[in-house]
Amino acid sequence: SAVISQKPSRDICQRGTSLTIQCQVDSQVTMMFWYRQQPGQSLTLIATANQGSEATYESGFVIDKFPISRPNLTFSTLTVSNMSPEDSSIYLCSVIGRQAKNIQYFGAGTRLSVL
Amino acid sequence: KQEVTQIPAALSVPEGENLVLNCSFTDSAIYNLQWFRQDPGKGLTSLLLIQSSQREQTSGRLNASLDKSSGRSTLYIAASQPGDSATYLCAVGFSGSARQLTFGSGTQLTVLP
Secondary structure, eight states, X not given: OOOEEEEOSEEEEOTTOOEEEEEEESSOEEEEEEEEEOTTSOEEEEEEEOTTSOOEEOTTOOTTTSOEEEEETTEEEXXXXXXXXXXXXXXXXXXXXXXXXXXXXXXXXXXXXXO | OOOEEEEOSEXXXXXXXXXXXXXXXXXXXXXXXXXXXXOTTSOEEEEEEEETTOSEEEETTEEEEEETTTTEEEEEEOSOOGGGXXXXXXXXXXXXXXXXXXXXXXXXXXXXX
């Protein structure tokens, strides 16, 4: 299995500011994803983080609001830009390892509250 | 639109009871299905993954089944314990979607001592 470290674990931010969330994996992985879990709801995929190129965003999510970087096979960042209270959610990083079976592993998440 | 539905949304059972959680999906063209557990305020823990070619997977007291033709999966928990209390999420990897997962809304399970 892959061990995923996500930072920060939680934060409280002011409206209009930006927060960058880091995801570090203990081994090289083939794919990395970013999900959002709004209060009381299930997970929604934001984007697939592609190494060395622009992320692939899902419908309803745009790069200007959620810029993503993935400089190598073990690290990615998600920035939540120009935050509003509607951005208050848990943001989760997930990966698929290089081993077989396509099991997807998740980080512990970043709990974001925007005032 | 590819959707995943979980019923019931919440379930409360006495300790020791066997129980079944249900998951249904709208498109039978899947490459795998994964069951997760989420504890309050925490991330997701992978419980079982079923490949599209498989019909079931077992791990300890957990058994997950897959019926692609009917678009259904079940998670069977034997001899439930209070420590099993959590939200259980079903997630489907649909074919052609680059291995991303579509999640159900979850079943919140409470096992009463």
